[in-house]
Amino acid sequence: MTELTPVELLPGEAPLDADSLIWRWFGDNRMYLIGPRPAVLQNMLAELGQGVLDHSVFFTDTAERLKRTVGPILGTVYGSPEDNPGIAVRDFHAEIKGDMPDGSRYHALNPETYFWAHATFVEAVLYFADTFVHRLSDAEREQIYAESTTWYRRYGVSDRILPADYAAFCRYWDTMMDSVVVPHKTAAYGVGYVTKGFPKPKAVSPLAWKIIAPVFNPAAAFLTTGGLPPRARDLLGLPWTARQDRRYQRFAALWRSRPVNWVWDRLPMTVRYQGVARRAYARAGVRP
Template structure:
């Protein structure tokens, strides 16, 4: 079920470096505006959701799961071609395997499963930039996808499932959303706070959370639900009205506006970008 290969760039992909669109937007701190879109969509693939259910601390300590997961992903994107975390990320998943409820087997390194996780990150960049930064041209979409092929190959997992170009990626994405993903219990848990309220983080005192939660929970619900594809929102049973959709679109348009972008682009790198992106750009001597 696993197919490992040498992690190396190929001529059908675009460079993933300081001049790439992926670098420009993947580590942009405005990414928080899309909510947990990629994580929720990942867990809607039954095999991936089952792997999280069987092997992860996602349910008992969500913050710890994020702390372990986020740095290696960023260091795969923002590493160099010779020095990145790709194969280490792959090797974290070697023992994530087991049985599905129907008796079939799953393995995290199955190309079909592993690529879906990657695809949600690629779509994350596309959705974020087009929704909260600027309307993307088709050429920019093609470039981001070509860069993502370099990104995926850094993991050293078989690329036989890799769509050839952006058009094929869109077809793949639509097929997955229409007929493959399901409302797996892991995904349902991940969005449960939309209706039940976000659980108190372990590092926050009960008193502080009591004061913060009434403000934080509605905002988190708005960003989480609004940031999901309508099909996923429907499958997960998340409440969303036409009025909320109009509010979300106005909210997104505000962030895309020229004045807001002009202000954002003049802020210090420490505010605009994650620490991983900051370090990478500094290493390359480039300011986006």
């Protein structure tokens, strides 16, 4: 990988700053509407799913696993070119390695494995914005991908696998979904609540959960299953009917509507954005 000074951009990259589309949407709280899409898809790559199975607290404390993962990644996006935790995120994965069931080896810093994890976040931004904000133009899609290459290079991982442009990224994504991802145990566990119900969070009392669960579980199942690609739903055996899909599409169209967007854009930043994103916009003196 070419050594860069912190502010240099390579051809095809775009600035990751207050004017970027990834800043606008990655820390947007409406991202919760896509459910755990990127996490589930990450764990459907066998090597990545095995790494989580062998090394993570995912099975014993799912909320803690997500907190430890998402925070530093948000920091990598919303940090400056000179000051962001990208290298620390990479180094955290240095010892995540082991044996696959077939005897082959895996390592989290293998470029194919590491890039897949990143790609699911990039695709999540694309999917979220196009589904729940507004239909993206070709230019917006190209811009998001160009910004995502700047984001990826902040990790300091080999960029030899990085698709050259958005069209190449789409081909990569289709190949992964069509012939590489599998229903790994980790991914299946992560969506088990769709049919079994969500386990009571540690911070919630049994009585409170008894009241909340009948409302929360159907909503979580709807957003999780509807927010996955059809291929992932099929591999994971998640129930989804044509009627449910029509409901999901109507739900998404409501969020994309002009009145809802108008209201959302005028809500306080504390409602609209994650804390890391709010602080970054404040530093830049910009309100998106």
